[in-house]
Amino acid sequence: MKVGIVGAGIAGLTTAVAFARLGADVVVYERPDAEPTAGAGISLFSNGLRALDAVGLADDVRALGAPPDVPAGVRTPKGKWLLRTPPYVGPEFAVVHRRDLHDILSAAAPPVRVATVVEVRDTATVVLDSGATHAFDLVVGADGIASGIRRSWPEDPGIRYAGYTAWRGVTPGPFTAPSAGETFGRGERFGVVPMNDGRVYWYAVASVPADWPVPDEKAELVRRFGTWHDPIPALLDAADGHAILRNDIIDLAAPLRRFVRGRVALAGDAAHAMTPNLGQGGNQALEDAVTLAALTTRHDLATALGRYDAMRRERTAPIARHSWQMGRIAQARGRVAVALRDTLIRLTPGTRAVRAATRTQEWQPPSTRG
Secondary structure, three states: OEEEEEOOOHHHHHHHHHHHHOOOEEEEEEOOOOOOOOOOEEEEEHHHHHHHHHOOOHHHHHOOOOOOOOOEEEEOOOOOEEEEEOOOOOOOEEEEEHHHHHHHHHHHOOOEEEOOEEEEEOOOEEEEOOOOEEEOOEEEEOOOOOOHHHHOOOOOOOEEEEEEEEEEEEOOOOOOOOOEEEEEOOOEEEEEEEOOOOOEEEEEEEOOOOOOOOOOHHHHHHHHHOOOOOOHHHHHHHOOHHHOEEEEEEEEOOOOOOOEEOOEEEOOHHHHOOOHHHOOHHHHHHHHHHHHHHHHHHOOHHHHHHHHHHHHHHHHHHHHHHHHHHHHHHOOOOHHHHHHHHHHHHHOOHHHHHHHHHHHOOOOOOOOOO
């Protein structure tokens, strides 16, 4: 089987590894103006690690180390615990730098072909800006939330702004964080996630208008969060102002009605971009990759694509919806709404929160055997 993959992010590279391991002839395209792998931390839950196990790469992630065992949950800006949970939920959990994960995938995937794809036809034909065309048995569109492939489909619902922007960063070196989790304010949040290698991935969220201009990102973070409980001020003090990332949070305006058109399948954010409130975006991309590859070993291509379409839409739509709803709750701004939110969180048993998170992770890769 000849497989063309458009996009060399997490979804594209994992798909490439999965198909190559099954003996497919794989070509990965990435445009020449693609930004170098950035990002900050990425949370890999047990479902994502199972997907990486399926392509033989989870042990490379585990080799980066285990996250520290520290108290976790939800707090107020003054440090009062609203909810305590076990340090990490699910059978397994890893937090690594997105660049490290990308390097692991790149090392295992076929070489990436740098080229600009201007069109992908339903017949699994890739058209380059040079005018060259390349025919495949299957093309996978893994070109992100701004997917040109998805936007060429009549069913594309477009994207929407979630109403908040997010800053992300990783401490330059090891950092001792006495706790993990999120702190909820009024229209603001701060997250602390110790990583496997001793560094700390942190993020901050604020409800602001789209395309909100900030002349100095670090100064704005200090203004908003510098008086919040420890270790938040120390994390901001340690942050490299030039390495702080900020992005408006966007997702698909509605679930895509199909992930497959002809012999073209979408994967990752191209198919189901979701807000990051459940930390499942990357994990769902990993699931997509191994599911699509596995199904093609058990069925003829048309049947495999039909099953992939049904299975992945059924799996991802409720997760995306739940993530959107969680963001609306977490970003509450009014005094009454915040008080109600905090009371509900305080009354929620930690074990219940863990069970809810674990249910999302209850996924197993399809077998590659008929």
